[in-house]
Amino acid sequence: xxxxxxxxxxxxxxxxxxxxxxxxxxxxxxxxxxxxxxxxxxxxxxxxxxxxxxxxxxxxxxxxxxxxxxxxxxxxxxxxxxxxxxxxxxxxxxxxxxxxxxxxxxxxxxxxxxxxxxxxxxxxxxxxxxxxxxxxxxxxxxxxxxxxxxxxxxxxxxxxxxxxxxxxxxxxxxxxxxxxxxxxxxxxxxxxxxxxxxxxxxxxxxxxxxxxxxxxxxxxxxxxxxxxxxxxxxxxxxxxxxxxxxxxxxxxxxxxxxxxxxxxxxxxxxxxxxxxxxxxxxxxxxxxxxxxxxxxxxxxxxxxxxxxxxxxxxxxxxxxxxxxxxxx
Amino acid sequence: xxxxxxxxxxxxxxxxxxxxxxxxxxxxxxxxxxxxxxxxxxxxxxxxxxxxxxxxxxxxxxxxxxxxxxxxxxxxxxxxxxxxxxxxxxxxxxxxxxxxxxxxxxxxxxxxxxxxxxxxxxxxxxxxxxxxxxxxxxxxxxxxxxxxxxxxxxxxxxxxxxxxxxxxxxxxxxxxxxxxxxxxxxxxxxxxxxxxxxxxxxxxxxxxxxxxxxxxxxxxxxxxxxxxxxxxxxxxxxxxxxxxxxxxxxxxxxxxxxxxxxxxxxxxxxxxxxxxxxxxxxxxxxxxxxxxxxxxxxxxxxxxxxxxxxxxxxxxxxxxxxxxxxxxxxxxxxx
Numbered sequence: 001x002x003x004x005x006x007x008x009x010x011x012x013x014x015x016x017x018x019x020x021x022x023x024x025x026x027x028x029x030x031x032x033x034x035x036x037x038x039x040x041x042x043x044x045x046x047x048x049x050x051x052x053x054x055x056x057x058x059x060x061x062x063x064x065x066x067x068x069x070x071x072x073x074x075x076x077x078x079x080x081x082x083x084x085x086x087x088x089x090x091x092x093x094x095x096x097x098x099x100x101x102x103x104x105x106x107x108x109x110x111x112x113x114x115x116x117x118x119x120x121x122x123x124x125x126x127x128x129x130x131x132x133x134x135x136x137x138x139x140x141x142x143x144x145x146x147x148x149x150x151x152x153x154x155x156x157x158x159x160x161x162x163x164x165x166x167x168x169x170x171x172x173x174x175x176x177x178x179x180x181x182x183x184x185x186x187x188x189x190x191x192x193x194x195x196x197x198x199x200x201x202x203x204x205x206x207x208x209x210x211x212x213x214x215x216x217x218x219x220x221x222x223x224x225x226x227x228x229x230x231x232x233x234x235x236x237x238x239x240x241x242x243x244x245x246x247x248x249x250x251x252x253x254x255x256x257x258x259x260x261x262x263x264x265x266x267x268x269x270x271x272x273x274x275x276x277x278x279x280x281x282x283x284x285x286x287x288x289x290x291x292x293x294x295x296x297x298x299x300x301x302x303x304x305x306x307x308x309x310x311x312x313x314x315x316x317x318x319x320x321x322x323x324x325x326x327x328x
Numbered sequence: 329x330x331x332x333x334x335x336x337x338x339x340x341x342x343x344x345x346x347x348x349x350x351x352x353x354x355x356x357x358x359x360x361x362x363x364x365x366x367x368x369x370x371x372x373x374x375x376x377x378x379x380x381x382x383x384x385x386x387x388x389x390x391x392x393x394x395x396x397x398x399x400x401x402x403x404x405x406x407x408x409x410x411x412x413x414x415x416x417x418x419x420x421x422x423x424x425x426x427x428x429x430x431x432x433x434x435x436x437x438x439x440x441x442x443x444x445x446x447x448x449x450x451x452x453x454x455x456x457x458x459x460x461x462x463x464x465x466x467x468x469x470x471x472x473x474x475x476x477x478x479x480x481x482x483x484x485x486x487x488x489x490x491x492x493x494x495x496x497x498x499x500x501x502x503x504x505x506x507x508x509x510x511x512x513x514x515x516x517x518x519x520x521x522x523x524x525x526x527x528x529x530x531x532x533x534x535x536x537x538x539x540x541x542x543x544x545x546x547x548x549x550x551x552x553x554x555x556x557x558x559x560x561x562x563x564x565x566x567x568x569x570x571x572x573x574x575x576x577x578x579x580x581x582x583x584x585x586x587x588x589x590x591x592x593x594x595x596x597x598x599x600x601x602x603x604x605x606x607x608x609x610x611x612x613x614x615x616x617x618x619x620x621x622x623x624x625x626x627x628x629x630x631x632x633x634x635x636x637x638x639x640x641x642x643x644x645x646x647x648x649x650x651x652x653x654x655x656x657x658x659x660x661x662x663x
Contacts, residue, residue, distance in 0.1 A: 050519035050522075187374035187612070188590055189590050189612075192592070195592065196604050196607055200604075214519065216594050217592040217594045220594050257524070258524035260527070260547065261593070261594070262552045262593065263552055264552045266552070268553060270528075271528055274525070276490075276491050
């Protein structure tokens with residue numbers, strides 16, 4: 001792998017659960033419970049998992065939009081975990097985010113041009129005619145027409161709004177863009193347009209994506225490497241091809257088997273897991289997946305599996321076969 | 329086509345319009361289709377294509393104003409639902425024809441126990457005691473594989489997970505053994521492992537009870553795995569209809585072909601690092617200002633002069649494979 005742009009080590013984020021008149025703490029939500037990964041320059045790491053697995057909390061912690069409970073976040077070798085707001089500001093330029101809902105993440109009273117230009121103005125990088133010219137260039141880069149700069153968000157379609165969000169993220173020439181479910185709110189034909197745009201922009205600019213989605217197929221298309229999360233932990237991480245061809249964690253296998261394939265002649269849907277995701281307030285002991293796993297052993301109930309290398313950088317957290325997971 | 333007695337639902341030339349400040353628009357325009365006993369018909373399309381309004385029209389639940397069904401017929405087991413008055417319709421709705429919605433939390437009553445909600449639905453249509461109805465409710469919850477059904481029947485919707493709520497919705501919809509079940513994006517709000525469970529459940533129950541199923545979805549994967557026949561809608565109209573095998577083997581409409589090419593697939597084996605997807609340029613047209621000819625023409629690579637001037641008729645390409653395209657013959661050649 002190339003040098004790491006972002007390094008996350010043992011990241012934890014716990015939220016207290018309070019109840020009663022005295023608001024006493026009665027429990028803890030283990031939203032993120034010890035997550036480590038590295039992201040290289042120009043690389044896309046896909047982060048997948050079902051709702052409540054903590055993938056969005058990881059994204060927000062990386063940007064320090066939520067304060068991590070413990071752990072370390074290094075950007076370009078520098079520890080940014082405990083920097084003050086002022087000290088963090090120069091680093092904010094190099095990391096940007098694109099959110100899921102392009103209807104909620106754009107100020108309805110600002111013109112599209114002002115929205116895209118705001119980061120440049122805030123950081124004092126351009127004013128007047130120059131600002132306008134740079135915004136126009138950004139519009140062209142994301143496939144919008146510069147004459148649309150005076151329009152308001154409601155005059156754009158969902159796909160176009162997401163393009164505005166992407167242009168705003170690009171404005172400061174970041175090195176890392178966190179995409180939190182950027183295409184889940186879009187129609188299928190529009191999804192493809194936005195995914196292609198993201199891929200093209202990365203090839204031009206060479207920045208890295210931390211790409212969060214629940215849709216495995218979308219992640220498969222855009223990522224170089226993929227990490228699968230379950231109840232606040234990474235259960236498997238590998239190169240994309242390797243992960244999809246040779247998944248080793250029973251949860252990853254169940255996830256892949258649950259995706260309906262758009263071919264009526266393909267193998268019919270076979271749910272490999274029963275029941276629901278347990279609550280992250282009191283996650284199961286040992287391996288958090290043992291309550292739904294068809295291969296769970298007695299050990300799985302008490303022993304928490306570590307994320308171990310099963311060969312060729314394919315890491316898996318499963319006690320089966322001496323910690324290398326289950327082969328297919 | 330099978331003989332008439334097998335037909336559960338027969339929709340002919342359905343037309344539903346909405347009157348809005350920006351003008352009148354045809355949400356569903358001249359739609360015809362039928363569903364047989366035990367058959368699954370999928371309706372696919374993107375937002376605004378009219379698939380949900382179709383479902384509401386079948387249930388006679390289109391909000392009026394601003395909407396109104398202005399033409400056609402909806403024949404369920406020999407009765408034209410559009411000719412019934414409201415009280416007659418109420419005795420059919422939830423009884424012979426039922427619906428499950430995308431968001432189970434907003435379609436269940438939050439202050440009523442799950443069991444009581446099913447009891448209410450059953451007693452509305454059948455003259456039985458509360459005790460008998462309660463037994464049916466628990467039995468239905470068992471049928472949809474909710475663990476400890478008797479205890480769950482006493483719980484409120486917020487105590488159930490998303491998947492469990494959708495199971496409860498299905499139990500309620502099927503409690504009166506309807507001839508037709510309409511499922512409007514029943515798994516869109518659910519996680520993928522739960523989606524697989526719920527889809528398998530719906531198909532099992534359908535087989536067991538012989539219910540006709542209209543499944544509305546935007547997900548071609550769900551269509552391929554569940555349906556026998558498929559209707560593709562675009563801007564309020566049916567642009568293609570075929571058996572699921574024929575549709576996926578050789579789509580005749582450029583829109584269907586474009587949709588199939590644009591969905592990212594989970595790679596079965598080794599795909600190069602990043603793969604660009606085929607995209608359909610442009611966006612879905614506004615229903616208020618539809619072009620005169622084919623609504624897809626502005627986004628279509630194959631469009632010719634004629635496409636902009638005249639709306640193409642639905643032509644039969646054999647075996648009940650219908651497509652509304654002037655250039656359907658050429659579609660297969662242009663990938």
